[in-house]
Amino acid sequence: MICDNLDRIRDAIAEAAHRSGRDPDSIELVAVSKRMESAKIRQAAACGQAVFGENYLQEARAKIESLPSSLRWHFIGHLQSNKSREAVRLFDLIETVDRMKLARALDRFAGQLAAQQDVLVQVNVGREPQKSGVLPEDAEELLRGMAELKHLRVLGLMTMPPRTSDPEESRPWFRELRQLACRFADMGLFADNDQPRLSMGMSGDFAVAIEEGATMVRVGTAIFGRRP
Ligand SMILES: *Cc1c(COP(=O)(O)O)cnc(C)c1O
DSSP states (O other): OHHHHHHHHHHHHHHHHHHTTOOGGGOEEEEEOTTOOHHHHHHHHHTTOOEEEESOHHHHHHHHHHSOTTOEEEEOSOOOGGGHHHHHHHOSEEEEEOSHHHHHHHHHHHHHTTOOEEEEEEEOTTOOTTSOSBOHHHHHHHHHHHTTOTTEEEEEEEEOOOOOSOGGGGHHHHHHHHHHHHHHHHTTOSSSTTSOEEEOOOTTTHHHHHHTTOSEEEEOHHHHOSOO
């Protein structure tokens, strides 16, 4: 079941990539496993899925420590600065940095581990008051501040646009994120300005996100089914 879903999603990713003249291998599928038990993650891993996304630190810790160390983990939830040490210890990529206080805390703990922490900056493109993410107009200042932090590698941007049932309604938000990333790459604000990463698109709209330039799509329900 999970394998069938993964196959179908990989096909859909490849189709969307081809439609937009992109290499399917340039798009990373992040399997969002929040609230899913470890057994399901093992099933997905057995079908070749290596990258997983988690939203809650405590839940993620239990899973990460009990699953094979070959799996890679992205943090995609809201992160409090006082949980930074744990987040740096557990995650390969933290996708939701949206303020300088958090960036500084992550930088400090990465430094203590003599490591470099890969991060994305989360942008609240829809300017929704209840959502995390830096506002588009404040993102440049945040990125300039983060460029000074030696133990963070800012790879690109992430967004979660306003919820909708029509994937086409997400398209303008995805496009806005890509345009922001292009502008910031021109300013040299990312670790690799030739290939800024764009994490956008979920179960309902990942194909549209790929057409608009996503390099990572975060898919939960379409892989694992409804969350309990
Ligand atoms: C839950 C979640 C997803 C996955 O959503 P689905 O609709 O289940 O694919 C993606 N990104 C973030 C940030 C999430 O919290």
